[in-house]
Amino acid sequence: xxxxxxxxxxxxxxxxxxxxxxxxxxxxxxxxxxxxxxxxxxxxxxxxxxxxxxxxxxxxxxxxxxxxxxxxxxxxxxxxxxxxxxxxxxxxxxxxxxxxxxxxxxxxxxxxxxxxxxxxxxxxxxxxxxxxxxxxxxxxxxxxxxxxxxxxxxxxxxxxxxxxxxxxxxxxxxxxxxxxxxxxxxxxxxxxxxxxxxxxxxxxxxxxxxxxxxxxxxxxxxxxxxxxxxxxxxxxxxxxxxxxxxxxxxxxxxxxxxxxxxxxxxxxxxxxxxxxxxxxxxxxxxxxxxxxxxxxxxxxxxxxxxxxxxxxxxxxxxxxxxxxxx
Amino acid sequence: xxxxxxxxxxxxxxxxxxxxxxxxxxxxxxxxxxxxxxxxxxxxxxxxxxxxxxxxxxxxxxxxxxxxxxxxxxxxxxxxxxxxxxxxxxxxxxxxxxxxxxxxxxxxxxxxxxxxxxxxxxxxxxxxxxxxxxxxxxxxxxxxxxxxxxxxxxxxxxxxxxxxxxxxxxxxxxxxxxxxxxxxxxxxxxxxxxxxxxxxxxxxxxxxxxxxxxxxxxxxxxxxxxxxxxxxxxxxxxxxxxxxxxxxxxxxxxxxxxxxxxxxxxxxxxxxxxxxxxx
Numbered sequence: 036x037x038x039x040x041x042x043x044x045x046x047x048x049x050x051x052x053x054x055x056x057x058x059x060x061x062x063x064x065x066x067x068x069x070x071x072x073x074x075x076x077x078x079x080x081x082x083x084x085x086x087x088x089x090x091x092x093x094x095x096x097x098x099x100x101x102x103x104x105x106x107x108x109x110x111x112x113x114x115x116x117x118x119x120x121x122x123x124x125x126x127x128x129x130x131x132x133x134x135x136x137x138x139x140x141x142x143x144x145x146x147x148x149x150x151x152x153x154x155x156x157x158x159x160x161x162x163x164x165x166x167x168x169x170x171x172x173x174x175x176x177x178x179x180x181x182x183x184x185x186x187x188x189x190x191x192x193x194x195x196x197x198x199x200x201x202x203x204x205x206x207x208x209x210x211x212x213x214x215x216x217x218x219x220x221x222x223x224x225x226x227x228x229x230x231x232x233x234x235x236x237x238x239x240x241x242x243x244x245x246x247x248x249x250x251x252x253x254x255x256x257x258x259x260x261x262x263x264x265x266x267x268x269x270x271x272x273x274x275x276x277x278x279x280x281x282x283x284x285x286x287x288x289x290x291x292x293x294x295x296x297x298x299x300x301x302x303x304x305x306x307x308x309x310x311x312x313x314x315x316x317x318x319x320x321x322x323x324x325x326x327x328x329x330x331x332x333x334x335x336x337x338x339x340x341x342x343x344x345x346x347x348x349x350x351x352x353x354x355x356x357x358x359x360x361x
Numbered sequence: 362x363x364x365x366x367x368x369x370x371x372x373x374x375x376x377x378x379x380x381x382x383x384x385x386x387x388x389x390x391x392x393x394x395x396x397x398x399x400x401x402x403x404x405x406x407x408x409x410x411x412x413x414x415x416x417x418x419x420x421x422x423x424x425x426x427x428x429x430x431x432x433x434x435x436x437x438x439x440x441x442x443x444x445x446x447x448x449x450x451x452x453x454x455x456x457x458x459x460x461x462x463x464x465x466x467x468x469x470x471x472x473x474x475x476x477x478x479x480x481x482x483x484x485x486x487x488x489x490x491x492x493x494x495x496x497x498x499x500x501x502x503x504x505x506x507x508x509x510x511x512x513x514x515x516x517x518x519x520x521x522x523x524x525x526x527x528x529x530x531x532x533x534x535x536x537x538x539x540x541x542x543x544x545x546x547x548x549x550x551x552x553x554x555x556x557x558x559x560x561x562x563x564x565x566x567x568x569x570x571x572x573x574x575x576x577x578x579x580x581x582x583x584x585x586x587x588x589x590x591x592x593x594x595x596x597x598x599x600x601x602x603x604x605x606x607x608x609x610x611x612x613x614x615x616x617x618x619x620x621x622x623x624x625x626x627x628x629x630x631x632x633x634x635x636x637x638x639x640x
Contacts, residue, residue, distance in 0.1 A: 084605075084610060085609055090608055090609035091609065093367060093369050093370065094370065114620065114621055117640075120614055121602055121603075126413070128416065130610070132610070132611050135611050330609070331415060333371060
């Protein structure tokens with residue numbers, strides 16, 4: 036089983052261990068690759084639903100995941116949005132958290148030392164208001180071998196000044212990804228929004244900027260209104276919608292993404308059953324993110340891994356990637 | 362690959378029973394598969410595959426018997442989820458139960474403990490009263506309900522040994538508490554109203570009184586104002602819409618005078634003096 040190294044290990048020891056672990060992982064029929072990353076299975080905890088990897092440790096060994104994406108970090112601490120932050124709605128979940136996080140300094144001091152125990156691939160999610168925020172984060176975190184890849188959050192719908200402002204404009208996406216590409220050699224996963232007219236345009240822009248994989252997709256922009264006050268429920272008016280009702284929408288986005296690029300795609304959005312995971316892979320996803328499901332059934336990866344393994348066996352395939360459509 | 366690390370546990374259990382208490386309230390009893398350390402004021406979340414809602418719903422632990430491992434939850438059937446949880450057909454199937462979650466009441470020795478509950482906010486007070494009585498403490502409860510039909514019988518709210526008053530208005534539970542407090546203060550009992558508390562009690566508890574409350578915001582706000590005026594230490598159990606219950610989603614933030622806190626992992630019980638009551 037792939038074991039992640041602690042931040043204090045020497046680089047050569049880490050490399051040797053990585054080579055052996057990678058060999059072990061590749062022997063598994065659920066293993067998958069995202070550029071230079073090798074995952075023991077295609078299940079990835081989605082950013083913002085798994086805190087910094089420790090939240091569910093008493094109910095699920097984090098080592099079961101193919102990878103865990105940490106909560107987005109910004110250069111400065113963010114308290115998050117005031118007022119109501121979540122609301123269950125039409126079988127899904129509206130959220131307006133607002134990138135609440137402790138900021139880069141505290142992330143380095145308090146979070147990074149804990150990441151070596153997660154026993155899985157660790158993806159740091161980077162977020163900001165201007166492009167220099169992303170390059171600053173990448174440059175500072177390059178030194179930590181426990182962070183195996185970066186996810187660029189270009190699609191948070193819940194902050195006014197950033198996120199979506201980058202994520203809806205192909206020109207800005209290409210420029211920003213290009214700048215971060217120059218700042219790091221770690222694999223770059225670019226998380227895009229579904230709230231655009233042309234998925235293919237933003238995907239190709241991320242690819243042109245130097246992305247190693249596309250994460251499709253972030254939440255769908257939604258809202259709710261309080262009938263008693265006549266006003267929007269959330270102080271930011273709009274909020275990100277996730278959970279089972281968005282699955283068909285996300286599946287379409289993933290299918291369009293896979294058609295637009297040869298880069299590996301991490302499909303996510305409303306995935307809540309084994310069948311959903313299978314459909315994401317059939318739509319072209321190399322790996323599948325689980326988000327809201329972590330809130331409702333935090334031990335779901337146990338059953339999903341077993342189900343996927345059985346699926347691959349029943350299909351007579353050597354590896355789950357053989358079942359992916361291209 | 363379920364994990365043995367310290368912290369909340371996740372089980373899928375068919376309830377032992379669901380008792381109908383009155384027109385609106387039910388008590389669900391579940392036998393946990395193992396001994397857990399659970400404190401008054403902590404909560405669990407419940408989810409049923411048979412109930413078409415997304416998020417698990419939080420419930421304060423109403424009763425907990427470590428010997429039998431029986432945990433009891435007080436459920437007020439007021440929405441789709443809570444009404445269906447109490448349906449006998451649903452309750453024949455396993456529930457996902459996650460807990461114990463959050464931080465409960467800080468129980469310290471005092472001359473007298475006052476519990477104030479409104480509606481389903483009385484739920485954690487039975488467990489709290491039992492814990493206090495086990496430690497030979499003096500306990501009074503003031504409970505308020507929406508109307509006479511809603512009002513739970515006293516023996517359902519607190520264990521024997523509690524001085525209890527019930528009213529049919531959650532807000533007037535605060536008035537009941539004030540009357541209880543006044544009757545105690547005017548007693549010819551020199552030990553009440555003076556500093557005579559155990560060594561490990563909070564030194565600010567100079568009058569030997571502790572107040573704990575759970576209920577509607579308007580009730581808690583009124584009680585907090587009264588306690589602040591009188592210098593009485595008050596712990597309140599607060600409620601917010603919750604997602605994960607474990608600090609991961611950050612959905613249940615609550616503004617305090619020292620910044621926002623997550624009620625699931627840093628609450629749900631807070632010292633009333635830190636809460637921004639007007640936020």
